Amino acid sequence: MTELTLVQAVNRALRHALQNDPNVILLGEDIGVNGGVFRATEGLQKDFGAERVIDTPLSETGIVGAAIGMALYGLRPIPEIQFQDFIFPAFDQIVSELAKFRYRSGGQYPCPLVLRAPYGGGIKGGLYHSQSNEAYFAHTPGLKVVIPSSPADAKGLLLSSIADEDPVLFFEPKRIYRSVTGEVPDGDHRVPLGTAATVREGTDVSVFCYGAMVPLCTAAAERLANDGTSVEVVDLRTLVPLDEPALLASVEKTGRAVIVHEAPRFCGYGAELAAILAEKALYSLQAPVCRVTGYDTPFPYALENLYLPGVERIAEAIRSTARAG
Amino acid sequence: MPGLVLADRAPAETTSAPIPEPAPAELVRAYRTMVFARAMDERCLTLQRQGRIGFYVPLQGQEAAQVGSASALRPEDWIFPAYRELAVALVRGIPIQLLIDQFFGSGGDELKGRQMPNHYGYRRFNFVTASSPVGTQISQAVGTALAARYRREPILTIAYFGDGTTSSNDFHAGLNLAGVFQTPTIFFCQNNQWAISLPRERQTHSTTLAVKAEAYGLPGVVVDGTDFRAVYAAVAAARQRALGGGGPTLIEAQVYRLGPHSTSDDPKRYRTDEELNAWKARDPLARFKLELMDAKLLNEDQDHALWEAARQEIARAVAQTEATPPVPPLSFFDDVYAVVPPALQEERRSLEQLLAAGTVRP
Numbered sequence: 001m002t003e004l005t006l007v008q009a010v011n012r013a014l015r016h017a018l019q020n021d022p023n024v025i026l027l028g029e030d031i032g033v034n035g036g037v038f039r040a041t042e043g044l045q046k047d048f049g050a051e052r053v054i055d056t057p058l059s060e061t062g063i064v065g066a067a068i069g070m071a072l073y074g075l076r077p078i079p080e081i082q083f084q085d086f087i088f089p090a091f092d093q094i095v096s097e098l099a100k101f102r103y104r105s106g107g108q109y110p111c112p113l114v115l116r117a118p119y120g121g122g123i124k125g126g127l128y129h130s131q132s133n134e135a136y137f138a139h140t141p142g143l144k145v146v147i148p149s150s151p152a153d154a155k156g157l158l159l160s161s162i163a164d165e166d167p168v169l170f171f172e173p174k175r176i177y178r179s180v181t182g183e184v185p186d187g188d189h190r191v192p193l194g195t196a197a198t199v200r201e202g203t204d205v206s207v208f209c210y211g212a213m214v215p216l217c218t219a220a221a222e223r224l225a226n227d228g229t230s231v232e233v234v235d236l237r238t239l240v241p242l243d244e245p246a247l248l249a250s251v252e253k254t255g256r257a258v259i260v261h262e263a264p265r266f267c268g269y270g271a272e273l274a275a276i277l278a279e280k281a282l283y284s285l286q287a288p289v290c291r292v293t294g295y296d297t298p299f300p301y302a303l304e305n306l307y308l309p310g311v312e313r314i315a316e317a318i319r320s321t322a323r324a325g
Numbered sequence: 326m327p328g329l330v331l332a333d334r335a336p337a338e339t340t341s342a343p344i345p346e347p348a349p350a351e352l353v354r355a356y357r358t359m360v361f362a363r364a365m366d367e368r369c370l371t372l373q374r375q376g377r378i379g380f381y382v383p384l385q386g387q388e389a390a391q392v393g394s395a396s397a398l399r400p401e402d403w404i405f406p407a408y409r410e411l412a413v414a415l416v417r418g419i420p421i422q423l424l425i426d427q428f429f430g431s432g433g434d435e436l437k438g439r440q441m442p443n444h445y446g447y448r449r450f451n452f453v454t455a456s457s458p459v460g461t462q463i464s465q466a467v468g469t470a471l472a473a474r475y476r477r478e479p480i481l482t483i484a485y486f487g488d489g490t491t492s493s494n495d496f497h498a499g500l501n502l503a504g505v506f507q508t509p510t511i512f513f514c515q516n517n518q519w520a521i522s523l524p525r526e527r528q529t530h531s532t533t534l535a536v537k538a539e540a541y542g543l544p545g546v547v548v549d550g551t552d553f554r555a556v557y558a559a560v561a562a563a564r565q566r567a568l569g570g571g572g573p574t575l576i577e578a579q580v581y582r583l584g585p586h587s588t589s590d591d592p593k594r595y596r597t598d599e600e601l602n603a604w605k606a607r608d609p610l611a612r613f614k615l616e617l618m619d620a621k622l623l624n625e626d627q628d629h630a631l632w633e634a635a636r637q638e639i640a641r642a643v644a645q646t647e648a649t650p651p652v653p654p655l656s657f658f659d660d661v662y663a664v665v666p667p668a669l670q671e672e673r674r675s676l677e678q679l680l681a682a683g684t685v686r687p
């Protein structure tokens with residue numbers, strides 16, 4: 001075990017993969033000599049060489065297209081998109097190509113790669129360094145979508161993603177890259193994809209969240225515990241495939257659900273969770289499902305604290321959901 | 326033709342060793358493949374009009390460019406086609422039966438009926454499965470070349486695309502990456518003068534498409550795409566240079582799409598008979614036939630026999646496909662992921678029940 005920040009845990013996972021699998025190649029903008037703008041790849045080019053940690057031209061579609069070509073050939077490329085906000089030039093490669101290669105070839109061409117991208121607000125990044133775009137990709141069959149919230153999960157989920165036979169979009173909550181530290185197992189630590197984690201047990205209300213919202217939801221739960229409300233916090237960890245049994249089991253226990261994400265509400269990932277609860281857990285529910293999300297506006301620079309769900313807003317939603325019905 | 330600039334058959338600046346002329350037997354084999362492609366094209370257009378296949382993308386006019394380029398490759402080279410590369414597939418040795426099965430989306434289709442006709446690919450032939458978005462295969466071909474170089478495997482990758490694709494994101498991204506990393510890649514542009522209804526002159530203000538290579542620091546070559554020998558020489562030279570560490574090449578093969586963009590298109594809406602007839606006079610098949618006859622490598626009887634053999638083989642393949650059971654109805658849930666995830670298993674079960682109850686039919 002080693003005490004690490006989340007971004008250090010990402011770095012350790014990449015280092016472990018480079019050491020143990022010669023098929024692993026990293027490519028992206030500023031990831032080599034510079035070690036990445038968030039230092040996620042610090043030291044890796046120095047230790048593994050410029051042929052395995054490749055500084056690319058500024059071209060997201062080129063980065064992802066080239067990574068697909070590598071994966072088709074049998075490598076395990078790990079492309080980095082510097083900010084998730086800049087993923088859209090590569091949208092065609094991700095949605096039309098990466099997600100569909102296995103399918104469209106009748107299974108002849110698997111395309112296993114892990115696309116890493118830091119996402120989310122709370123760092124004064126404004127419109128184009130703050131977005132939380134997971135829903136576009138969760139909507140696309142053929143992709144897996146993973147979002148860690150702790151250093152140990154960051155390493156364990158990343159190593160599982162690299163070993164996975166399907167393409168994985170691995171979105172890292174940059175807001176808590178350094179603010180969260182934790183014990184991380186050394187060596188080949190794996191957290192299986194498709195398993196949620198109950199980070200706090202409770203009996204009155206279930207809160208479903210992921211990424212940078214997890215510590216905020218936990219803080220809100222602690223605050224409400226003082227008022228006598230027992231809140232269960234479930235970190236989904238993998239958006240696709242979703243751990244649906246964990247979602248349903250928690251609501252069957254508490255009868256109340258609050259869904260928290262920082263992306264806009266309309267057609268956000270929480271809408272899918274709410275729909276699943278309506279279809280499969282309606283008779284367990286004692287209160288309307290409540291969503292706490294970013295607002296349906298572009299991401300505002302100066303007023304991001306109002307835009308983003310915070311402990312107060314989350315706690316208030318849990319409180320009213322606990323009282324409802 | 327107005328604006329047609331033809332390079333020498335073997336561009337001297339890209340050739341480090343002389344490219345040998347194909348042997349007479351290779352020339353005859355290439356002609357046979359061109360005949361086969363044309364015969365298959367004609368048959369498939371009819372099949373589409375008869376409603377037996379849903380769609381078709383013809384290649385007529387581009388046979389010499391395709392057979393010439395593919396003949397200069399080795400089987401281990403990876404081909405990234407667009408959706409018009411039938412003659413490339415034939416040179417690569419992909420069996421007719423597989424292609425016809427794909428056009429019909431029948432139970433014999435190795436792609437399991439997932440894609441429209443012409444969007445095929447077969448891993449064992451190093452012929453990557455095509456998609457409809459244009460240009461995406463270009464940066465992928467560069468990535469595969471990087472991967473092969475990383476593994477010290479001396480192969481070439483070649484991306485096929487048309488004149489319209491030179492305006493796409495991935496044309497720029499791919500050529501730029503290839504230039505920076507000096508990958509062993511050929512970018513083979515079949516400039517067939519029309520991107521559906523948009524003429525070449527409206528696609529770009531560049532004098533040629535090949536000249537775009539200069540900005541990426543790679544050689545750009547214009548070649549008469551109706552001339553088998555010229556195309557073969559240009560691709561063989563570019564391949565030799567690439568595998569010698571000389572980096573990528575953009576080749577613009579100037580051809581003409583004699584037919585429609587696809588069976589959903591009517592070219593009479595946007596181009597003239599005069600233009601079409603001028604290019605028909607340069608039909609690559611007719612040209613190659615005359616060359617072979619002049620060289621005493623072919624006579625009319627032999628030519629007739631080639632066409633007959635092709636038509637019969639195609640007819641046999643069509644008959645076999647039509648006798649094949651359809652794609653199993655629940656198979657479309659497979660291959661989304663390596664393992665069908667629980668939520669998708671649930672969707673499959675629900676459709677299975679609807680099928681069993683007769684509520685819906687395949």
